[in-house]
């Protein structure tokens with residue numbers, strides 16, 4: 399069987415501190431895979447510069463000049479992690495047989511790439527990298543991250559538990575995935591929708607080698623909400639249920655008020671009145687907000703704007 403060509407797709411945003419360290423680790427792993435005969439010698443490491451404001455792109459350009467296994471593309475501006483990964487995957491799908499997307503900070507165990515490729519050779523088209531332990535994370539990070547996956551599943555966005563964006567995807571799956579045209583991206587929830595034979599490999603997640611996380615709690619909440627509203631309409635059904643419950647309770651309240659009126663003690667109950675009004679107002683505003691989020695997404699989808707724009711390529715510089 400012909401050895402598959404692998405492209406390792408790595409999004410980078412302001413990563414000048416880690417890139418010089420991790421690029422060597424990625425290259426070592428790629429070379430190990432080539433020497434072991436698992437992948438073709440034409441395999442590459444593709445960095446996607448996500449509109450960094452520091453010297454990340456210069457580092458990528460220099461790396462690609464120094465070694466033919468390195469190459470890079472640059473987004474015209476910062477579009478976020480998901481769009482950067484998508485740009486890399488879509489750009490490499492017709493040049494390779496398999497892609498592995500991985501963060502550039504060395505948190506995900508690079509050594510399991512070999513296992514991922516082995517699974518591909520056994521016939522799996524998608525291999526999810528799943529964290530088996532979170533010992534290095536603080537209790538807070540672990541708790542919020544695990545709640546994140548639970549919330550997603552409860553809300554109808556099916557994702558692989560403890561799997562982030564470290565995964566192998568065959569270019570065949572990517573070709574099918576390119577038909578998913580939505581601009582609201584939540585890759586870890588979308589890839590399972592493509593189907594095909596998939597499996598998971600387990601690894602330990604380390605601490606960031608250098609630099610800082612771009613995913614504080616606020617961004618994680620935003621990602622969870624984005625994931626839910628991109629993949630599921632369960633919140634809308636929940637609003638309907640909530641509306642029903644509130645209507646029934648209100649109906650009982652109305653009955654109570656009418657009876658109280660006829661019994662002549664209608665003035666009392668000011669406090670309960672205020673409570674009900676506030677509660678109803680709050681529920682209505684939240685519900686409107688959720689519905690508004692969906693309308694906002696529909697609005698963004700109708701524009702059909704490009705999901706990424708590549709402004710520079712290291713391959714162009716070489717010619």
Ligand code: UDP
Nearest residue numbers: 409410411448478479482501502611612613
């Ligand atoms: N990243 C990106 N664009 C952004 C933010 C992050 O391409 O706007 C990249 C970043 O360089 C890294 C990956 O996405 O390779 C994950 O980011 P980070 O490590 O900060 O997130 P965490 O691992 O803390 O969740």
Ligand code: MG
Nearest residue numbers: 501503505606
């Ligand atoms: Mg990280």
